Amino acid sequence: MSQISDLSWMVTGDIPPNGTGPLVTEGTAPFAGIQYAGQEGIIRHNCFYDLQGPGLDLTLYGKEARYNTDNRVYPNVFACTAFAGVALAEGEKFSGNVFKNNVLAFSRFVPNDTRWKWFTTTLKDQPVQLLVARRNGFWFTGNVFFGGAGPDRRYLITVGSRDWDKNTEQHEVSWWEAHEPQLFGGNLECDPLFANLAARDFHPAANSPLVDAGVFLTRTANAGTGTEMPVEDAGYFFDGYEMAGEEGDLIQLEGQTQRARIKQVDYTKKLLILDQPLVWTAGQNVHLSYAGKRPDIGAYELGLDKVEAPAPGTGTKSIPQRE
Ligand SMILES: [Ca+2]
Numbered sequence: 001m002s003q004i005s006d007l008s009w010m011v012t013g014d015i016p017p018n019g020t021g022p023l024v025t026e027g028t029a030p031f032a033g034i035q036y037a038g039q040e041g042i043i044r045h046n047c048f049y050d051l052q053g054p055g056l057d058l059t060l061y062g063k064e065a066r067y068n069t070d071n072r073v074y075p076n077v078f079a080c081t082a083f084a085g086v087a088l089a090e091g092e093k094f095s096g097n098v099f100k101n102n103v104l105a106f107s108r109f110v111p112n113d114t115r116w117k118w119f120t121t122t123l124k125d126q127p128v129q130l131l132v133a134r135r136n137g138f139w140f141t142g143n144v145f146f147g148g149a150g151p152d153r154r155y156l157i158t159v160g161s162r163d164w165d166k167n168t169e170q171h172e173v174s175w176w177e178a179h180e181p182q183l184f185g186g187n188l189e190c191d192p193l194f195a196n197l198a199a200r201d202f203h204p205a206a207n208s209p210l211v212d213a214g215v216f217l218t219r220t221a222n223a224g225t226g227t228e229m230p231v232e233d234a235g236y237f238f239d240g241y242e243m244a245g246e247e248g249d250l251i252q253l254e255g256q257t258q259r260a261r262i263k264q265v266d267y268t269k270k271l272l273i274l275d276q277p278l279v280w281t282a283g284q285n286v287h288l289s290y291a292g293k294r295p296d297i298g299a300y301e302l303g304l305d306k307v308e309a310p311a312p313g314t315g316t317k318s319i320p321q322r323e
Contacts, residue, residue: 037065075101142215
């Protein structure tokens, strides 16, 4: 069974940014925007920001969070947290998790959790956007990493475990791309140029490098025409899950402006059933509806008449993170 997060996750008022808000208890892990353990889930079009913990924490623990597999995390904004935009836990049963077209920017580590020397000494004040305690089970492509002007860029991707005595020496994004291409490929390090960062408006500005810089979600598996489109990976797509009032995704091929709505996804056969016929070549790129030449990076698509995600501001409280 799949699940989808298509909301705009944020925090209003209850947790002040960059600080010692009322929901943090000294000596325990700060709260995550979403603490997640699921399989074949879709987490997209969210803006996670001003959190004291990670925006998204793919975690594993105990008897209730044992599997994190084959999730699709695209395209979101993880910004201005006091921990890391995204955290990935160590442990078994963690595989096939793909992060595409996300922005991870402007987070700065605050050691609210004082139990770990690595936090209070090494990571304090570092621009940690991604904190990973593992070197397998995930794939980042088409994402933007940025820590603001001036900080030590080797910490944008921080690898280590909070209770290890000696964590791995940290490296710049380009090093990870060159040395661990099975984990990182085609990511960018640049200022995302949001429309208004101070006001937490995470739309791309007109001159933003996010515009038309994203990767496509998947490709067609063979040439064809009609309403049954085979794709290499159907796990990115949503057909309403038979819920009343929910529509399937609008999709669009590269090089075309025509769009079709998904009526049904056959995840086993990797088949998209469409409401109107399209024509495609073998290996043609497929995405949700987009504007311009390519998809944008981040939660918004510049130039789309209707953003399919709700605007930030609907307000969702974060929940306590388990130990
Ligand atoms: Ca675009």
